[in-house]
Amino acid sequence: MTQIINILRKDIRHLRLEILASVAVLLLFLVVEPRAWAELYGSALSASQIVAGLVCVSWGIIILRLVHAERLAGSNQFWTTRPYEWPKLLAAKALFVILFVYVPLVLAQFYLLHHAGFSIAANLSPLLHNLLRVTCVLVLPLACIAAVTTSFGQAALSLLGFAVLLAALQSAFNYLGSVSATIGLPRRAPLFILSAEFAIVVAFLSAVLLLQYSRRLTMKSIAILGSAVVLLIATQQILAGSAAAASGYATGVSDAPASIAIDTSKRQAFSMWLPRNTRTAMYAVPLQFSNFTPGVTLSLEAQRYTLTTAEGYTWTSNWLTDYSFFDSLRPKSSSSLRSFLDIPWSVYPHVAGHPVSIRIEFLASQLANDTPYTYSLPNEAHSVPHVGVCKLDDAEENLLCRGAFGNFSLVDVSTTGSPDPCDGSADAAPTTPAPLIPETGSLVGTRRLTQNPMPEISPVMINMVHLNPPHPNDQRTGYLCPGTPVTFAAKHFERHVYIATPPATITLNEAPRGGRVGP
């Protein structure tokens, strides 16, 4: 223990300026961040994001300098010929990170939670989960980079090189998009893939640190780091789209809460849209939903389609996990949903221009409704279960809801907007629904089923409930006036489900590459 304290005291003396700078930036963040809560877009929010970035940078500098204080790579370090016990050295470094990264972060988040009106005790679990993300995304990677480099400059260059490598790989994978049948949008892995990635990061990076501190085998450590990167890329780019992605969804179980079929009655459905990715041809296929189990909502998370021609040619896409294509499915909103087929040009000649049998499989999460919560909009902030604290914005057009740790559920919001500005008093709320905007709704909780792996510096997330215009082409929304009843209907996850459409025969019209065909 004496050695741990001795090393810790030395590091504190050595890095006192970095510590002071980090604390100062964090204190600045505590001042700036609450000001950003009142706006979704604005200078205070930008300032908050910049300062949050600076907080991360200051921690990054501390971690790099801390590890380099007892450099692990090389053979001419001062400490390697002194009686350091490596577990104690590692413990001293870990203690330092706890004291000057984790503890300040936790204290700052306690303060912000309290300031935002949230219970600290109720948020301990997401706070700890956030610390895990801080560990996986910030602390471990930086500590490993420092562990295999000899100087701050070399570490910074390594990070830069790593960023360039990732960008190059991303470009390469985008270029090869037709192989994986993506449409150029970022793919997100199902949750279990993300968990696997976290496990890979923790296991491999911990191994690097242990190997470096115990044996200082830098080349082997670099090889392990490289393996981790390759494995992460493989997980993200290959496993995420492979059959393994569906393994958590119990394919073959037939008790799905809804039936989905391809709607062959709408001719325009099979037109080719101007492809966003010129390496693939994209078709929109309208879907029909039926037999919804009452009270159930489906959140589609991935799809895979199989095309079979009369000549026996069959092509099956990878599992595509672009959430942006899917909305939550409820009985009354299901009619307008379409599935997007993303067909590589290498496949296109086989399937275009003649009848093709299409079968689409979906992976979804089944959500159940919580008891709806309805209240009349007050002027002041109001606590809403499963959402956080909501308040009407100054323009009386949106509800700004603060939640802790972005822990929003999927929530349906329904209310009645006014076509005219409110006069500012609660009594002035329209007594009858405005004919222009009979009913509006929006979702709160963009993070519902996708996990953001990035750590949160602020525990308080802002989401906006905005009014949707009644028709897609109508730019006008409406005003939310004090006194207007608003209903929040939260959903909670029940289970993963697998749904497949019956095969349907359609004709995919032909189009020149990159062109646009159809109505």
Added chain:
Amino acid sequence: MTAPSAPSIATHALTRRYGSHEALRDVTLSVEPGSVYALVGPNGAGKTTLIQLLMNLQPATSGSSELLGVPSAHVRGAALNRIGYVSESQEMPLWMTVGGMLDYLRPFYPTWDAGLERQLVTDFALPLTRKLKHLSRGMRMKAAFLSALCYRPALLVLDEPFSGLDPLVRDELIQGLLDRIGETTIFLSSHDLAEIESFASHVGYLEQGSLVFSEEMTTLSNRFRRVEFQVDPATAIPSRLPATWLGVERSGSLVRFTDSSFHSDSEAVAQVESLFPSAGNFEFVPLSLRSIFLANARSQGAQRAAANSGVPA
């Protein structure tokens, strides 16, 4: 009769390769407790590599080594309580003051001698409040020596400790080492052969990664002689000479060489006369370590050149 004590350093066929380059080849040596072992050799001979393998600063490709009975691969942590290490290329915590460094290191060593620390600070005239980065190279080496001596290590490993230092600092450091002789085994590599000669008890010569010899200084000094003799100018030098004769030269009637296996004047005369019957006016000159070093280095160089050209040396 007492049992022989275990060597402070022992290596067995120690080898280190970097790709296809063999930096150290099958080095086997033993350093007795209480001795001062000087490892000499030209640049690139593998001295620093050998020391780094001993100190577990890099792994050996094959072979093994032990320091104070501890395998080099385990020389870390508490094992370093009894081993001191100073290297010209070793980094120092430059942001620390001399006093701060001593304060920091003191708790690491159970045997830290505060009295010796005070004495060495005075002897070396080290400014305790000055940061290491503001010290001259010589003062920094003094601080490094100080931090390696204060816990009275049983073994002191020094890699080129006097390189680039002015004579005054060298003398101070050597005096510091001389004061430790007896209680500490000293193993050092150096180019400063004159200084080493004054206090080394054993010497090892590394050449291109191989240990050419390793023996006591007195044995070495006795074994090497500069031999000069006169011969009839018409006498030709035989094509085959003993391998122990290094750098054979002839200048008119004078022939000279370095005998690397000298035993006595009479034996040497007999050996010379067997090859040069007309030899006379013999002179046998003891060699300095520097001269021995140079004779070996030149001989090795000549052998390499001959091997490369295909002509016998």
